[in-house]
Amino acid sequence: MPSSSQNFDWLNRGTSEIFPNQPQSDNPEENLEQRILKSDRPLRVKLGIDPTGTDIHLGHSIPFRKLRAFQDAGHTAVVIIGDFTAKIGDPTGKSEVRRQLTTEQVKENAQTYLKQLRPILDFETPGRLEIRYNSEWLGKLDLAQIQELLATMTVGQMLAKEGFAERYSQEKPIFLHEFLYPLMQGYDSVAIEADVELGGTDQKFNIAVGRDLQRHFHKKPQFGLLLPILLGTDGAQKMSKSLGNYVGLREDALSMYSKLEKTPDALLKDYFELLTNIDLATLSENPRECQKLLAIEIVSQFHGQDSALQAKQTAEQIVLQGNTHADGDSVPEYSLSEVTFPAKIFYILGASGLCKSSGEGRRQIQGGAVKLEGEKITDVNLTVDAADKLVGKVLQVGKKKFIRLVE
């Protein structure tokens, strides 16, 4: 057996909490390091995702990175696709009920998710990855079994859960089926016999329910390993698609880079710790340097180093020169074929999607934000009488939004 001096940095880096946790104990039921050392088989490490959307962002990637660390240490990652639970929606952290999804949407989303996880997880090494859909067991539960699950918890226990407590006190609606969610997630742990479950700190309740249920069904209770919730690029609220402060794993290199290079100073250390393997002690004092290193490092993970470096170059060109000579490929094109001429510029702004509406386009021109081929447009009603006067030119709103006009 390995000695107790084995290095557990991979386990503890960026980890917010492990429970149960008795650091002094050598009981493998109370101390995860002991469990790892003393187990005669690879541990089964569970991580669930609900395929409720199509995009995964860096915040979601954190537990998956930890899962990868477990894989690299020789353990089995069990990824649960919550195709069944997605139809209920995790009430965690929600102030409102989630919309329920159709089976087709869920299936499609699951595939998209797995694709996005390829750069993070080890899909190759045999025995290191299991992918399970929880409809496999949840779909088979009959009413008697559901009743048994429900009987393991009280309304009071449920209402103690953060999101519910809040909604209850604010007199916001809580639907009964939402109570089922933690029980189902917990039952997943029973079904796959999880040794460890990973999740964000907001998952503590749900993971703890898993332990209770495992005990109820006479299985060994799992450990919970909680990871911090990543703050978004605004530095204020947690990263989330709906708040728009996220970096999606599917984004192209340039877009990723330009978001990450302006990571708020206060967040740099967390981002390095949670999203890279770089030794924190080696970081530069200069925050600007760190931002760039962070951006390069993360973009490399998903797009390779070459693309990352190129993105850096392009980003610098765009921002520093504030001009339209960005890399030709990275400027989206808009076809003028739908436009009837003579056309007003503000109309083209709206029609091309550069602005939300032609009204907004108009206002942006008034605000001096619109440039055509690098020249500021000052006349709100500027009208172009034929398409060929615009073809090949670049239309720009602000510093970041460009389109190239084509036929």
Added chain:
RNA sequence: GGGUUGGUAUCCAAAUUGGUUAAGGAGUUUGACUGUAAAUCAAGUGCUUAUAUGCCGUGGGGGUUCGAUUCCCUCCCAACCCA
């Protein structure tokens, strides 16, 4: 089932003995500054190939009125209390 309170823009939130542009804040967009940022300052933030006595807009629909976020009818949604 009975009762009470409430629903205002992306979110929060004012205003109504019926009166013209639906306060304010947050968010967001743009400009200045800068380290690309943050902070700060300024402007914008329903629609329309618009300059017009235009159209839309306070949960949905209808009504009264010169005029409705406000009054009436009806429907929908939620919370709370009672059973």
